[in-house]
Amino acid sequence: MDRPASLWIMSAYRSESHASWARWLEREAMECNLNFRMFELPGRYFRWRIRGNPLSWLAEVQEALTTEVPDHILATSMVDISTLKGVHPSLAHVPVTLYFHENQFAYPVGEGQHSSIDPQMVQLYGALSANECWFNSSYNRDSFLQGMDALLRKMPDHVPDNIVERIADKCRIVPVPVDPLERRQGASSRPLILWNHRWEYDKRPDRFLELLDRLESDGVEFELALLGPRAQKVPKALLDIRSKHASRIIADGMVPRAEYEALLRSARVVISTADHEFQGLAMIEAVSAGASPVVPDALCYREQYPEQHRYPSGDMSAAAALVKQALDACEQVNQGEVDISDWTSDKTAPIWRAFLQDKAQPQSTAE
Structure with a gap:
C-alpha cells in the first residue's frame, strides 16, 4: 500500500536570504502537491539560535512526530541536525539534505563578538550526519572544506583521518533560485x-x-x-x-x-x-x-x-x-x-523542482 511522502523543511535562522529560499520552496512544494512541514526560527540571536534550535523546536517537533515521521529532512546548515536526531530518536534514520547558505569557517567575526568554535562544530557534525551537503556556490563549499581541514589540524589528538574527504564526496553546488527581473530597455540615462x-x-x-x-x-x-x-x-x-x-x-x-x-x-x-x-x-x-x-x-x-x-x-x-x-x-x-x-531560477529552479518532485513520490508501506 502506498502512502503520501513527507518532507520536513527546517530553517533555524530566518534572515532575508533564508526567508527568500523558504518562500520559494514552499510555493513550489505546494505546486507539486508535496506533503511538507515547515519549521522556522527568527533570524536573531545568532549564537543562541545555531546552538539552541533543538531546544527551541523541542515541543514542536515532538508534537509533529505524534502524527508522522518524515521521509526526508531538508535543513539549513544553521540547524543542529546531529543533536536534533539525538534528542528525537524517531528521526535517527531519516535521510537529510543539509543546505549551506553560508558556513561558519568563512564568516567574519564582527567587532565586539567573541570567537568560538561552537558554530563551526555544529556545521561539522551536521555535515557528517547528513546524507547530502548542498552549497549555494563553489566558494562556499571550498571555504567550508578548507576551514574544516584547518580546524581539524589544530585538534590535539584522536582526530579520525579522511573527515574532509568523506564530506567532500557528498557535496553538490545548487544555488538558491533567484527570479530574474525584467531588464530595462536600453542603457540607464543617469548615473x-x-x-x-x-x-x-x-x-x-x-x-x-x-x-x-x-x-x-x-x-x-x-x-x-x-x-x-x-x-x-x-x-x-x-x-x-x-x-x-x-x-x-x-x-x-x-x-x-x-x-x-x-x-x-x-x-x-x-x-x-x-x-x-x-x-x-x-x-x-x-x-x-x-x-x-x-x-x-x-x-x-x-x-x-x-x-x-x-x-x-x-x-x-x-x-x-x-x-x-x-x-x-x-x-x-x-x-x-x-x-x-x-x-537565476532559469537554471537553478529545475534542480530544486526535481528534488521536490522526487520527495513527493508515494512511499510503500507494509500491509
Missing part, C-alpha cells in the same frame, strides 16, 4: 549608484562611504539608492552618507517591491564592498535588471562576474581600484549586458 545589501559589518558600508566621498571629491555626478535591510540602530556609515550626500539620495530604506524593482532597473551601477558573500542574491537581482556590477575579486563573485567588473581586494591598492572601477562604471553609459543566467 544612479545602488546599494541593496544589509547594512551590517560584514558588508562593509564604511568602505562604501569612503567610495562615495572619493567620487564626490573627484567631481563625479551621481545619485544614490540606499536600499537593503538595516538594524534598529542605524549604522554610523549610513548616518554619515545621509549627512554628506543628502542631495544625491533618491531612495533610503525598505521600499515596496514594485518600487524596489523599478530602482534596480534604473540603476547604472550596483556596488558590493563585502567581506563576506556566499551567493549574493541582491547583486544577482540588480544585475539581472541591467545594473553594472562592481564587486571584489574574491568570495563568490569570481564565479559570477567577468574580470572587468571585479576590483582587487585585500591589499593596499584595493580602495583606489574600487574607486576607479566605480568611476568607469558611472561614466560608461552602456557597459554591455552581464550574463547572470547560471545564477
Whole structure:
C-alpha cells in the first residue's frame, strides 16, 4: 500500500536570504502537491539560535512526530541536525539534505563578538550526519572544506583521518533560485549608484562611504539608492552618507517591491564592498535588471562576474581600484549586458523542482 511522502523543511535562522529560499520552496512544494512541514526560527540571536534550535523546536517537533515521521529532512546548515536526531530518536534514520547558505569557517567575526568554535562544530557534525551537503556556490563549499581541514589540524589528538574527504564526496553546488527581473530597455540615462545589501559589518558600508566621498571629491555626478535591510540602530556609515550626500539620495530604506524593482532597473551601477558573500542574491537581482556590477575579486563573485567588473581586494591598492572601477562604471553609459543566467531560477529552479518532485513520490508501506 502506498502512502503520501513527507518532507520536513527546517530553517533555524530566518534572515532575508533564508526567508527568500523558504518562500520559494514552499510555493513550489505546494505546486507539486508535496506533503511538507515547515519549521522556522527568527533570524536573531545568532549564537543562541545555531546552538539552541533543538531546544527551541523541542515541543514542536515532538508534537509533529505524534502524527508522522518524515521521509526526508531538508535543513539549513544553521540547524543542529546531529543533536536534533539525538534528542528525537524517531528521526535517527531519516535521510537529510543539509543546505549551506553560508558556513561558519568563512564568516567574519564582527567587532565586539567573541570567537568560538561552537558554530563551526555544529556545521561539522551536521555535515557528517547528513546524507547530502548542498552549497549555494563553489566558494562556499571550498571555504567550508578548507576551514574544516584547518580546524581539524589544530585538534590535539584522536582526530579520525579522511573527515574532509568523506564530506567532500557528498557535496553538490545548487544555488538558491533567484527570479530574474525584467531588464530595462536600453542603457540607464543617469548615473544612479545602488546599494541593496544589509547594512551590517560584514558588508562593509564604511568602505562604501569612503567610495562615495572619493567620487564626490573627484567631481563625479551621481545619485544614490540606499536600499537593503538595516538594524534598529542605524549604522554610523549610513548616518554619515545621509549627512554628506543628502542631495544625491533618491531612495533610503525598505521600499515596496514594485518600487524596489523599478530602482534596480534604473540603476547604472550596483556596488558590493563585502567581506563576506556566499551567493549574493541582491547583486544577482540588480544585475539581472541591467545594473553594472562592481564587486571584489574574491568570495563568490569570481564565479559570477567577468574580470572587468571585479576590483582587487585585500591589499593596499584595493580602495583606489574600487574607486576607479566605480568611476568607469558611472561614466560608461552602456557597459554591455552581464550574463547572470547560471545564477537565476532559469537554471537553478529545475534542480530544486526535481528534488521536490522526487520527495513527493508515494512511499510503500507494509500491509
